[in-house]
Amino acid sequence: MNNPALLNEQHYINRILLGDSFEILSSFPDDCVDLIFADPPYNLQLNQALWRPNNTKVDAVNDAWDQFDSFAAYDDFTRAWLLAVRRVMKPTATIWVSGTYHNIFRVGSIMQDVGFWILNTVTWFKPNAMPNFRGTRLKNDVEFVIWAKYDERSRYTFHHHLVKQFNDFSAGKQLGSVWHIGATSRAERLKDDAGNKLHSTQKPEELLKRIIVASSNPGDVVLDPFVGSGTTAAVAKQLHRRWIGIEREPRYVAAARERVEQTQPLLPNDPLIAGATREKPKRVPFKLLIEQAYLTVGQTLYLDKPEHEATIIENGQIRANGFVGSIHRVGAQLKQTPSCNGWKHWYFVDDDGQRRQLDDLRNAVRATTKR
Numbered sequence: 001m002n003n004p005a006l007l008n009e010q011h012y013i014n015r016i017l018l019g020d021s022f023e024i025l026s027s028f029p030d031d032c033v034d035l036i037f038a039d040p041p042y043n044l045q046l047n048q049a050l051w052r053p054n055n056t057k058v059d060a061v062n063d064a065w066d067q068f069d070s071f072a073a074y075d076d077f078t079r080a081w082l083l084a085v086r087r088v089m090k091p092t093a094t095i096w097v098s099g100t101y102h103n104i105f106r107v108g109s110i111m112q113d114v115g116f117w118i119l120n121t122v123t124w125f126k127p128n129a130m131p132n133f134r135g136t137r138l139k140n141d142v143e144f145v146i147w148a149k150y151d152e153r154s155r156y157t158f159h160h161h162l163v164k165q166f167n168d169f170s171a172g173k174q175l176g177s178v179w180h181i182g183a184t185s186r187a188e189r190l191k192d193d194a195g196n197k198l199h200s201t202q203k204p205e206e207l208l209k210r211i212i213v214a215s216s217n218p219g220d221v222v223l224d225p226f227v228g229s230g231t232t233a234a235v236a237k238q239l240h241r242r243w244i245g246i247e248r249e250p251r252y253v254a255a256a257r258e259r260v261e262q263t264q265p266l267l268p269n270d271p272l273i274a275g276a277t278r279e280k281p282k283r284v285p286f287k288l289l290i291e292q293a294y295l296t297v298g299q300t301l302y303l304d305k306p307e308h309e310a311t312i313i314e315n316g317q318i319r320a321n322g323f324v325g326s327i328h329r330v331g332a333q334l335k336q337t338p339s340c341n342g343w344k345h346w347y348f349v350d351d352d353g354q355r356r357q358l359d360d361l362r363n364a365v366r367a368t369t370k371r
């Protein structure tokens with residue numbers, strides 16, 4: 001563990017903490033977070049004010065928190081915070097980092113350098129993005145979110161079926177990595193006392209909803225080390241996750257705390273909550289079918305295409321055409337494909353002489369071992 005004066009959970013869970021992320025994170029124990037969303041300063045390099053054709057000034061990101069002296073200084077900052085959050089991540093956690101063309105390539109490369117393993121890069125397309133008023137380059141209507149796991153070998157949460165509902169192009173089909181989400185709406189934007197935008201880079205809740213639903217479970221701890229106006233914490237609360245937000249600007253902290261306070265969690269039977277808590281089907285090793293006398297050593301199995309016969313041997317393996325191994329491995333070798341779900345492609349002959357899929361036996365085992 002990093003720091004002898006470690007905080008207890010009650011000091012940081014379900015809280016928006018005021019202060020510098022580096023300092024605050026150093027007081028956390030190792031491995032205490034299930035998911036991270038980070039929207040770090042972008043280093044936008046805006047040296048001049050931006051004006052619209054009608055001579056009104058564009059409300060761009062030129063805050064002090066976004067200024068760095070050089071790319072090297074930005075890289076040092078990036079490496080330091082990535083290492084700090086990696087220490088508090090459980091090895092099963094994943095991290096999403098958002099950015100623009102100004103910083104995302106530097107961030108992605110440093111993520112790989114410190115050991116993260118990139119899973120996807122989401123391109124967030126904003127149909128209502130501001131034009132490039134001077135017409136000197138393309139309209140900047142995308143942002144990026146890199147999704148990575150702890151390292152190459154780590155396992156992680158991904159609700160593949162649950163996120164199909166977010167497919168903007170082909171309803172109900174596998175979700176791709178281009179997301180169509182409007183920039184934060186007026187209704188969602190927090191305002192300061194003068195009625196102006198409170199935070200220049202407040203993220204839309206829809207973006208966080210997709211991220212949190214995709215890669216965490218109810219009850220998980222979601223950390224945002226640059227929480228700004230509190231978007232991540234508010235959406236985590238809606239989705240029955242626990243949250244930790246860190247922000248060093250007191251006015252953002254005050255607004256974020258109030259926002260989270262006013263946020264209501266979804267009903268427990270909401271599909272976004274109930275769908276994530278549904279139990280995964282129990283894993284059944286092929287060997288168990290032999291141990292429970294559903295199949296016997298020496299029995300013949302039949303592959304669907306191309307047609308082949310295999311013999312069940314000891315240790316839950318099969319032999320066919322000189323190949324020996326699991327039903328999946330031998331199936332893949334005979335089909336000459338990278339993988340094969342043996343449960344779906346191998347058949348056995350039942351007591352009535354009918355050919356039936358091995359998966360029927362797996363389901364029978366599951367039904368009898370249900371608690």
Ligand SMILES: C[S@@+](CC[C@H](N)C(=O)[O-])C[C@H]1O[C@@H](n2cnc3c(N)ncnc32)[C@H](O)[C@@H]1O
Binds near residue numbers: 228232248
């Ligand atoms: C891009 S904004 C995040 C906006 C946020 N996603 C939202 O929806 O409101 C980055 C935030 O990080 C904060 N910040 C920058 N450096 C920090 C640090 N070292 N510790 C804590 N907060 C920091 C800034 O004050 C700023 O509010």
